[in-house]
Amino acid sequence: MPITTEDVLRWITQAAQVFHEQRDYLTQLDAPIGDADHGVNMDRGFRAVLDKLPSLSGMDIGSILKTVGTTLVSTVGGASGPLYGTAFLRAGMVTAGKHELDEADVIEMLQAALDGIKARGKAHTGEKTMVDALEPALAAARKAQEQHESLAVLLRRAAEAAEEGMKATIPMLATKGRASYLGERSIGHQDPGATSSWLLLKTLAEVAD
Amino acid sequence: MPITTEDVLRWITQAAQVFHEQRDYLTQLDAPIGDADHGVNMDRGFRAVLDKLPSLSGMDIGSILKTVGTTLVSTVGGASGPLYGTAFLRAGMVTAGKHELDEADVIEMLQAALDGIKARGKAHTGEKTMVDALEPALAAARKAQEQHESLAVLLRRAAEAAEEGMKATIPMLATKGRASYLGERSIGHQDPGATSSWLLLKTLAEVAD
Amino acid sequence: MKKLINSPETVVKEALEGMAAMHPELIRVDLENQIIVRADAPVRGKVGVVSGGGSGHEPMHGGFVGRGMLDAACPGAIFTSPVPDQILAAMRAVNGGAGVFQIIKNYTGDVLNFEMAAELAQAEGIEVASVITNDDVAVEDSLYTAGRRGVGVTVLLEKIVGGLAESGASLEQVAALAKRVNEQGRSMGMALTSCTVPAKGTPTFDLGEDEMEIGIGIHGEPGRRRVKLAPAADIVEMLANPIIEDLGLKAGERVLAFVNGMGGTPLIELYIVARELARILKGRNITIARSLVGSYITSLEMAGCSITLLRVDDEMLRYWDAPVLTPALRWGI
């Protein structure tokens, strides 16, 4: 089954719910290697997205994602605002006019989002950022597509890979973002941005299930 | 046996020792109803007095007490500096030229000291100050004199009365000094100045023993 | 005790050395006498304005020494009044022949020591006048206390009276304006945490995580009552209303509003306090003619604030606005 406009709206709504619930958890993750605000930032941004929800009904998927992107840019601030904002803007561009997404569309969307983040943040894998959750997620999705898995399975694999990627940030030395200031002391902590990326993909997988 | 110049010097020396040892205790007493410095103040003043000790040898009792007074005025600060300073200055005036003090001399000295404090501080009994230790001490000394007690006994009685007066400050409502700002909350705490007065008299009694 | 110090004994002396090193163009520090004197003192023909008190209230008073404010400050040990010798040395250093004006906060220790210094200075032929500030409405001004404490008004008074003295006014005129400023100002303070006197090494009082003290002094003295922590809006009501009532401020009147930090409270919180104060004053139709927001009369690292309102007239405003050039207050020069 493809992902519909309604699925996308449910995804956004549930993601907002998840970030509200995980607000303190994400903020706690940001304390030892950052500035203790990542959960607060994501929650603020997605609550603003929720406020936009009524105005999104009837829109195509691309327009919805673009609105999410501009809303995040306008309300999150910090590093994650421009990064997630750009991700959703780019995702919206490649899904412009669509009301359904199949496997290929979803992979294109994920690729665009990841490329957006990497371009904005000048980031690569292994630097202890959200990229470390998203890059393996995309790879897993591609692999599932090659194996002709359903969209639901494809997204579940992507979310699982994101979770592994997130956990793999724990032993990493940060070389991007605020955690990089800590040098060796950044080792041993899970990256908050990788965690929020996993939560986003997990929620999408749940919606598609 | 009268009090000699040497006794006075021993008194001063031992008082300095006592204030050094009781520095934290007096300061703790000053915390709940004052500004947590009385022990520090007395210790600073009497250490300065100790430094003057070599220059005091050969002086008469009046000159010694006057020097103690000016030293306390110059080094203690706060309320207790001018008060104890004036007390020793006045005590020095009534003992000028003397090398020995008998019962009458000692009572005259205590009276002058007390009058000096009351005049400087505009204080009366029952206001939760050093006066509440010194006033009963003087009364007890006079009574001992009437009973023809020895100087040693007279001073012991004075010290005991000072101790009782000091304890009697606990239930008092302060109406002078910093403790008065607390109103009802000043009740239940022992006055630090009454305590240092008791220590001074106790040390004198020990020296005369 | 966590402080940026070398040892409890050397705090005051070393801070004075720091001031001397950082502001050589504004002030001179006489370490022997432990006084801070404006660089060009004594100014001939000018009333010398001297203040002082225990240390631990920085920038008050040393930070207010300079053109248009104080001619000298005599800092005592932490929270302990200066001694007469110090005060006398300061009075001598700033005596330009027109007399010396003492600004004293109403604490037994300050009053007694400045009094003794004044007696000594007068014996040397120096003309002396003084004001004793007593603006703290947390303390009942009755026969049963040592009188109200001098707090925030002292800062405003030092600026205004310093401005007048700089203009060449006589000792009498300076004393008259000082009296008026003190009469027209009231303050009240509160603490979220206690301070720690370095020589003692532990907090003067203990407050629970959800408690605060209302009506504290500036020496870590506990307040009149301990209450549950409350929103800033409520705290400011507790502080501002007694001030407004005690001053009898009426609709249409003008004030200088001074929101002061106790040392450990950051500016962002003081501006929230300022917001609540502005709201209350607006509700009563009282105009904020001038304002001062910052930590100017502190109690070491205590967290908390105080509010001072001064009913201003044109003369006060003129000398408040007059140029000032000191380490802590500076404008117009």
Next chain:
Amino acid sequence: MKKLINSPETVVKEALEGMAAMHPELIRVDLENQIIVRADAPVRGKVGVVSGGGSGHEPMHGGFVGRGMLDAACPGAIFTSPVPDQILAAMRAVNGGAGVFQIIKNYTGDVLNFEMAAELAQAEGIEVASVITNDDVAVEDSLYTAGRRGVGVTVLLEKIVGGLAESGASLEQVAALAKRVNEQGRSMGMALTSCTVPAKGTPTFDLGEDEMEIGIGIHGEPGRRRVKLAPAADIVEMLANPIIEDLGLKAGERVLAFVNGMGGTPLIELYIVARELARILKGRNITIARSLVGSYITSLEMAGCSITLLRVDDEMLRYWDAPVLTPALRWGI
């Protein structure tokens, strides 16, 4: 969490309202866009100088808005960069036709958001230039970090560059001086206690009674290392020496020495830090040409300090001394 606030959500907005109420003659606050603009903006023909960043560093940046310094500040949420919309609104408000200069601290969030705002402003035909301050020697400036953080130099740069812009200089000249100031300045900070982000409600990190963090950032980020509490003299060595070495300061050179408090440290301690700094500089025969002592770039109620040294030339000194009229820095007017 003990703070003078009403609720964690309203801290920034209410502090801005407090600023608006207290300084109507100096600044305008646009609450909708959450920006602070100098009262007479836009000034025709003048380069508009805009800065901003997360809140919690007060008085930086809002307290530096006014004649001779910033034309506008965009405060984000506590410790969170402002969003492009805000920055764009500020740029529009101060664009007097001579272009807008952005002063950005080197944090990923600040850089990205200001970058996006610049793109939007340029699309509207506003000429934009910028500087990214990166003076924190606690962070290695290597490929393996986001680069050094922008800290204390930002304050000095805003004053100096603001002075130049006020004199009518071009965007190019402003950018050139900003680049030089940033290159010639270095900082390092330390913390005795953590701060507490209001929305989080508990301290960002925990420090033992006998521990301190060396090399902290201004967002409650922990430092490079945790060490035993030490006397001020040793702490200042730990901060000043890496700065002096990184700057390559030589005997006979002149600096502007900036001793900054992190928010919860009182002035008396900062002057002890200043004393130790003066001693170290004197030992190396480096002259303190100008100084600034106080809490100007803070981290909420964190106790601690930072030191900034700026190697000054005559042009920098001229614009440092130039008149300034802002809520937090004021002289000459």
